[in-house]
Amino acid sequence: MKRDTEPMEERAVRRPILGIAGTVALIAMTAAGCSGLPERVESVEQARQSINEVAREPLAGRVAAEEIQAARQALASADAAYEEGEPLTLIEHRAYVAQRYADISHELVSEAQAREEVQRGEVERNRIVAESREREAEAARRAAEEARRELDVQARAAEEQALAAQAAEERARGLQRELEELEARDTDRGLVLTLGDVLFDTGQSELQPGAMTTIDRLAQFMDDYPERSVRIEGHTDSAGSDETNQQLSERRAFAVRDALLARGVEASRVEAVGYGETRPIASNDSPGGRLQNRRIEIVLSDTH
Numbered sequence: 305m306k307r308d309t310e311p312m313e314e315r316a317v318r319r320p321i322l323g324i325a326g327t328v329a330l331i332a333m334t335a336a337g338c339s340g341l342p343e344r345v346e347s348v349e350q351a352r353q354s355i356n357e358v359a360r361e362p363l364a365g366r367v368a369a370e371e372i373q374a375a376r377q378a379l380a381s382a383d384a385a386y387e388e389g390e391p392l393t394l395i396e397h398r399a400y401v402a403q404r405y406a407d408i409s410h411e412l413v414s415e416a417q418a419r420e421e422v423q424r425g426e427v428e429r430n431r432i433v434a435e436s437r438e439r440e441a442e443a444a445r446r447a448a449e450e451a452r453r454e455l456d457v458q459a460r461a462a463e464e465q466a467l468a469a470q471a472a473e474e475r476a477r478g479l480q481r482e483l484e485e486l487e488a489r490d491t492d493r494g495l496v497l498t499l500g501d502v503l504f505d506t507g508q509s510e511l512q513p514g515a516m517t518t519i520d521r522l523a524q525f526m527d528d529y530p531e532r533s534v535r536i537e538g539h540t541d542s543a544g545s546d547e548t549n550q551q552l553s554e555r556r557a558f559a560v561r562d563a564l565l566a567r568g569v570e571a572s573r574v575e576a577v578g579y580g581e582t583r584p585i586a587s588n589d590s591p592g593g594r595l596q597n598r599r600i601e602i603v604l605s606d607t608h
Contacts, residue, residue: 323377341392347399348382354406355379360412368409369415371448375405397462401455408448414553415441488604497602499560507544509555511563519560522602523567530573535603536560537587538578541594544581554578560600 355375358364382398400409415437422433430541488495511519526534538553554577561576586593 330391341386341395343400345386345392345395345398347403348379348386351375351379351382351399351402351406354403354410358406358409361413361417362376363413363416363420364409368412371405371409371412375402375409378402378405388575392460394396397458401459404451404455408451411444411448415444488602491527493603495604497604498600499600500598503600504556507552509552509559511559516563519563520567523564523569525604526564533573533605534564534569534575535605536574536576537601537603538576539583539597539599539601540581541584541597542581542588543594548578550578552578553580556600560602 305357355372358368359372379402380397382395384401385398395442418437418440422429422437425433478595488497490496499515499518503511505512505520522534527530536557537553538557540549540553542549544552557576561574564574565571581588581597583598584593584597586596588594588597
């Protein structure tokens with residue numbers, strides 16, 4: 305490696321120190337995402353070249369063995385992520401870690417080379433330069449320690465982000481499964497679960513024992529997804545007077561609401577309303593049509 309003869313202060317300024325720029329670069333890489341891997345990832349190859357260069361230095365094995373090993377491990381992790389088809393942002397982050405450790409190794413080798421050069425100089429010059437190098441070495445050690453700490457923070461942040469993404473994906477799959485079990489359908493009003501009048505005896509508003517399984521499942525759904533709210537709508541067929549049907553639809557809607565509240569669902573998340581016979585979904589001229597019109601509709605909101 306060519307010996308650096310420029311002033312010590314300029315070399316100190318040029319040493320890589322991780323800070324706001326490094327953090328911004330990592331955030332930009334993470335936000336970019338990955339839709340496909342290129343044949344060559346430049347950041348990985350650059351890190352590989354830097355590691356090979358510093359490893360060839362005569363003093364590397366003595367003064368930077370730990371850092372070079374850490375760099376190689378990070379590079380191997382990046383190569384493994386590439387082979388496994390992991391997101392490009394993850395591969396580039398691991399390459400970034402490898403490059404930072406290579407930079408730290410380079411600084412430690414440069415420091416050692418400088419010390420040897422000082423020893424070959426004149427006695428007085430050695431004294432002056434040695435004192436300067438000692439201050440520079442201390443600054444380098446502090447910078448290296450700061451870089452290691454920042455790398456640790458970034459690695460933890462990347463891990464937490466990956467875990468959060470995994471949790472979000474699992475939650476989405478769980479929501480889909482629960483909606484399928486509830487047999488909810490997507491409508492222009494949102495997700496709607498329709499319960500026939502099998503929940504109640506004819507003309508009555510007391511929930512039958514067989515309805516409790518459905519109520520329990522709905523209450524569990526509300527507990528699993530506390531950001532969601534529910535609107536319970538009661539409907540009847542046209543048999544009977546308008547007033548009687550209106551009152552019956554309201555009582556039935558509130559019966560379902562009360563059952564949910566009894567199972568711990570917050571009142572602020574549950575709305576109940578009755579529409580009587582005003583919103584039929586089939587003709588009331590046949591028994592089958594009237595059966596369809598006698599129903600409870602559960603409308604699940606996207607957010608609470």
